[in-house]
Amino acid sequence: MEETGISETVTENIFRKQYGAGKFIEKSAIPKHYGFQSKKGTNNKGYPDFFKDLDDYAIIVEAKAIKHSEAETEVQFYMLNNQIDKDLIGIAISGQDISQIKVTYFYKLKGSSEILPFKVKDSLIPLNSLHKKFLKHKNGEFISNEELTTILKNLNETFHADNKIRDTDRSLFFSGLMIALTNNNFRNIYQNITIPSKEEIASVKVAILEAHNLNKAIVEAITKQLESKINNLSKEYSWADKFSFIKNVDFPLVKYKEIIKIIEEKIYTPYMLDEKQDILGKAYKIFLSRAGSAENKNIILTPDHIKGLMIKLARLNVSDVVLDTCTGSGGFLMEAMEKMLNLANDNDSIIANIKEKQLIGFEVDSVLFALACSNMFLHGDGRTNLLYRSSLLKNDTENIINSTDNDLLMYIRSLKPTKCIINPPYENKNPILFTKQALDYLEPNGKLIIIMPTPTLVKHQKNGGLTHDILKMAKLDFVIKMPQNIFTEQKRTVNTSIFGFTKTSHDKNDDVLFYNLKDDGLISIQHKGRLDKNNRWNDIENEIIDCLNNSKEIKNICEKRKIYKNDVLIASGVQNAKNSHYELVKFSDLFNFEKGSLASDDSEDGKYHFITASTEWKTHSNFTHDCEAIIYATHAAGSLGRTHYINGKFVASNLCLILTPKNVDNYPINLEFYNIYLSTIREKIVSDLADGTSKLTIGKDVLADYLIEYIPKVEQDAYAENYITNYKKLIQELQETEKKMQTKINEILSKL
Structure with missing residues (x-):
């Protein structure tokens, strides 16, 4: 039975609208000869919500309002219990808004009872794309997350051995090879590149590496692929300089080619053919696992499932302009682009506009900027408005003389950003500064979704503090308290929350929904990190979204609170359960x-x-x-x-x-x-x-x-007299009883 305020019909209508009326047979019209059985375990017939019979395979669909695990269980049941003699694709869908849906794809090959997942996340893809992805999975031309992690870890060990690649260069080296492989000429010739000839060796006066020619070809390919599209408000950035360290990579030529071949066959080809993801962000985290320098410890990357949640909380549509003021490896912008491209329904002009004008990113770290640009390039581009500079105005660490703060502010505002999704640096005053700056850039009624230390607003809520300035600019809609272990893969314990703001002033009578996510369902598995082994996250995420969208309260999980009491700002919220008269x-x-x-x-x-x-x-x-x-x-x-x-x-x-x-x-x-x-x-x-x-x-x-x-003191004293005094008496009696017990047991033992 569905909860009040949500409806399975809404989910079904999202599916109908996406694929068009009549494309799928609906439950009531599915012919009996397909032999679907009742999920109740009776001998009666049962039917999925939607069905489509194609020449080589059939598609089975189950929809639920928010209980995604039930949609997954039921679609897999129907995939196993039928009389269809061909390959099957299963689609489980849940959610109440196209921008926040959860979608899982499965496939089962003819004659097999094994159901395997598709590597597609939370999008209703066109049927022609689904067909291509199915064939890739059927033919084994894809890579699972687990396989990808294993390959990246093995590459990290290879790069680490004999200190061939410095820890701080490994992610760049990997991204450089991925970019080089996008160059058709390099991809066709790298296996045939030879060691320097005698003539080449004779023409130089320094020692020359066996991999000299291959290193040169890699840098040239990278530069050629990335040379365009540096925004004119960025600080100067040279791709050749950034990747120049590759010229000194000293692998034996045969082994070097083997490394590139592994990346081409196991990562690059599946990546280009399958669902795009923040592969360079994943590599960055893995390659830093051996890094110990202080500078690396200041970077905390958002876990994938939290990144996905934050994208959904932004409720993106195809006309949104998305801003990330601290882009990192580009994960938020990539997910936002993927979501909006999916909503564009293959409209070429809309897709081009999204890539050219609707994605804005800032990154001040040169390595992360390179990774973000590389990620976006691999993703189909979207680098036009990626800026290599700080998004914070009045930033004393930068000395740019031909682009003022006002130039930057006016440029970003001219792009009219409507949504900002960020994970800022957590040190010092960075979280509150990035919050205020993001709101400065946003359009009126724009949305800011930010994950940052939970105490951020509390620390700056004194009179004259930045929290007051922020609440004059924006309404605090919700606070989602994160589990403290979400960053354990990065060896961090951080008290964080996701804050949601709308750029319109906060009224003192406004409610804020506080959600306490004590457990995200993921568990730590040795050598594999935190995984959703028990498939709990989908339902947890849907519950969060439902509570926020419908202002629901659940005891001990989420409640509405005011953040002002008697005109005093209490950014952590005034809990309703408290005796408010004190x-x-x-x-x-x-x-x-x-x-x-x-x-x-x-x-x-x-x-x-x-x-x-x-x-x-x-x-x-x-x-x-x-x-x-x-x-x-x-x-x-x-x-x-x-x-x-x-x-x-x-x-x-x-x-x-x-x-x-x-x-x-x-x-x-x-x-x-x-x-x-x-x-x-x-x-x-x-x-x-x-x-x-x-x-x-x-x-x-x-x-x-x-x-x-x-x-009041009288109440304090009454409590102490009625309870604490008695408690101390009981403790004293317990201690005396324990002494007597010990004395008695000693007497017994002395007689043995």
Whole structure:
């Protein structure tokens, strides 16, 4: 039974509109002689939603409103349970909008019971294209994601051996070979290139490599393919210079040709014939797996399934102009282009316009810019408006003298960008700066979809902070909290969320939908990374989209919140479940903050408590404080937000803050009560404030400004008397009982 507000009929109509009326036979008209069986397991007939019988194969289609796993299960059931004696293609479709549909393709060959997936993602492709892709899959002319990953890893080991290719050059080297292979002349001659002749060797006075001629041919092919289409607002960029390191690649010629042949046959040919993807972004992540330089650690690439979700959240149409102000390897722009080209329905003029005028990208890293341009070139182009420069205006790191900030701003605005999808650098103030700059570029009512550290808006919500400026420009529509493990393949633990903005000012009464994606369904598999092994992501993604599109609330998953209370901005949202009549005050209104003094491993035998972020207390021979306090963990990633109440002599770890009462006249507090209170809201505080790109911490300043409820002292004391006092008595009784048990067991053992 479908949920209120969504309809399977909507999904079916999307399919009908895409392929035209009468192209497929509908459920009620499918002839009985095809022998489809009921999915209920009875002897009755059953029928898929759509069916098409062609000369060499038949197509079976199942549609669901949002439960994509059911569409997949049912289409595979009908592929197996019928009397059709030919190859079969299965299509599972779900979703309520053409820009956000999920589509999975399967095929089963005649005489086989094995159902295999197509390498096509979330698009209803024309039947002639489907025919070509089916033949490629049937004849084995494709490569799976798993095979691609294995080949790239093997190439990485080859490049790494004897340090033949530096870690920072490997992704460029690979992309260069892919680009060179697009040159028909190079592809036809590279196997016949020989070592330098005696005459060539005699004509130079330096040592010459065996691969000299092949290296020269590669660089020439790359330059020829990429030489055009550098935007005139870009900084100067030379393809020959960027790939000049290839001239010094020192593989034996036979092995070198074998490497290129592997790339041509296993990657390039399937890539050009099959669905395009961010193959260079995938290679970049794999090739950096051996890299250890600091500069590489500042780049965090968006996982593919999150990239796909963000594209869907933008709800693209064929007239959109898409902007990415920090393009990276070009993944967002490639997916956006693929989505819009699919919506163009083979209209050549629309397709040309999309590639020439509707894709805008900025990238300041020279390697990533080369990868983005290479990716777009391999993808059918779309490089016209890729700019090698920072998208941030008033950027002191660039000294361009013939193109002002205003020139750049006016140029981008002249292109009228309507959607911006970005994953900005996370260091320093970059996330908030990129948010504001993206909104500056966008057209009125344009959409910004950005993944960035969860605390970004909270960190800048003080009066005069950039969060206020942003909310004057744009309405915050939603916040989707990401699992902290989505970047583990890149060896990162980052607290991130996807934020959705519309460029129209945020009213203080506007609701924001907060969605907590605790689990994305992917699991980590050794040597393979995070995979959707249990096929959960499709349904999870559809649920997210349904909640956002229809403002649905699901207990403990998503809820609508205001981000203003009594005219005070609370960017993390005011939770509805809270007792809203209590006064909201800053942490620093209630507590003095003092950092602990000892490293956590500096414990020693002694009679004083040494309190760390751990649950267990240690000891020390000295103490620094003799008072009542709460010890609050702020720099121990696995223990963030853990609290300890202490009354007496102690010393605290330097990973913690010591909280003591500050304003006892205006805000008297019972520290035992607030220890319980802070422990209760620990998950929310950590979710809202934890920051960092390698190790999560809670900054002292953001914690000091964080708003919590002040509970009247009489209520604090009543709670402490009714519950904490009794709890301590029970703990004491438990400890005494444990001692008695130990004494008794020792007595028994002594008699043996």
